[in-house]
Amino acid sequence: MTFDVITLFPELIDVYTKNGIIGRAIDNNTFNLKYVNLREYSEDKHKKVDDYPYGGGPGMLLKPEPMFNALNAIKRDNSYIIYLSPKGNLFTQKKAKELSAKEHIILIAGHYEGIDQRIIDKYVDEEISMGDYVMTSGELPALMIIDAVGRLIPGVLGSDESSIEESHSNNLLEYPQYTRPESYKNIKVPDILLSGHHKKIKEWRRFKAIEVTLDRRPDLIKDEKIIEEYNKLKKIYK
Template identity: 50%
Template sequence: MKMSIMTLFPEMFEGVFGHSILKQAQEKGIVSYDVINFRTFSEDKHQRVDDYPYGGGGGMVLTPQPLFDAVESVKKTKDQAPRVILLCPQGEVYTQKKAEELAGEEHLILLCGHYEGYDERIRQELVTDEISVGDYVLTGGEIGAMIVADSVTRLLPGALGNETSAVTDSHSTGLLEYPHYTRPAEYRGLRVPDILLSGHHKRIDEWRRQEALKRTLDRRPDMLRDADLSKEDLAYIELLKKDRSDA
């Protein structure tokens, strides 16, 4: 996969792309990150990329010309249609499902804005997706682009050392992830659940599923509405609810 990031602050991405899973994925040739300062595409003699909004109002608005030219510069051909993603508070709220969808693409272009907003023609003609990383407002789109890049990269085949890790992550299964434990088996009087030390893999899988259901019911019960639940799952959830109502 290729990711092209359009930003006014390319130095912000150096630490993110230079460490951990994202760095390793690049070294393996799984993904390439192209961070582009779209100011260099400005035709203004002072390389301005923003201007006052028509009709008045506070703040400055990003002009279309630099971003149009920057995006067109990274397309292999004029007919190529990569996903062009605008990071903005008005976009659809980002989810694991969206990350999985984007992980199937060959080329993503992420647009990071600043100032008051974008000229609407950027949305109308250039953008294929608008993404918000949450119901709050950030100074710019860079942090949102980092979130998208990280969450998509770890889903690419070969990016993680253990290919089952991404499959069992919270949200990937429709549930929050079950608890994890490691050595020592006892620490400060706190023991690892005996089932995890039993070596009985079928029972361990059952325990993990039940713990995932329990954690989701406790912390994100809204997720259970859309989760793919078996009859056994539903029966266990009803048992949990009954035990709590009797307590």
């Protein structure tokens, strides 16, 4: 897997991806990350990459020439090109898993009022939004995708099971977790987690995952069988 980010601020990508789990994965060549400074592909002597929109309106748009040049330089036959846009499809854990199977992802970090539509029509495979809000640039959304997708690539996490039983992986939020000490300020870890009974611990975690999802994100539960399962477990663990 290789990520390429087209950006006006490569230093923002650099500082995040040199640290933590993602930084170690890149150092170990578990996946590759490169970034392209869009200004290097400008045909203007002043390296200008933006201009006023035709028809008027506030703000500036990224011009087509630098982006065409950059994309032509880095895209491959197996490239999947994503433009980070508030108009895009909502980014989800399901989408992250889908993208983790791609061989080469190019992320376009927009700025100002966006990019010339001809770039989208010619090159972009998918527009992706991080939520129903607008940000000043696309670098943070690009990093969010790199992080969420990168951690699903085999070998990135210390244990591949770490990405299985977590929030949104199975349309449920994650169950509550505890660590040592067993009691702190008279608040104790649930007895069942100390029991050593692995089957019951698994059931309890399933019950708590459904419970927290029903409380905070009931929209995620679309199967009535999960409600039936919850009511059965509730008689045991409530």
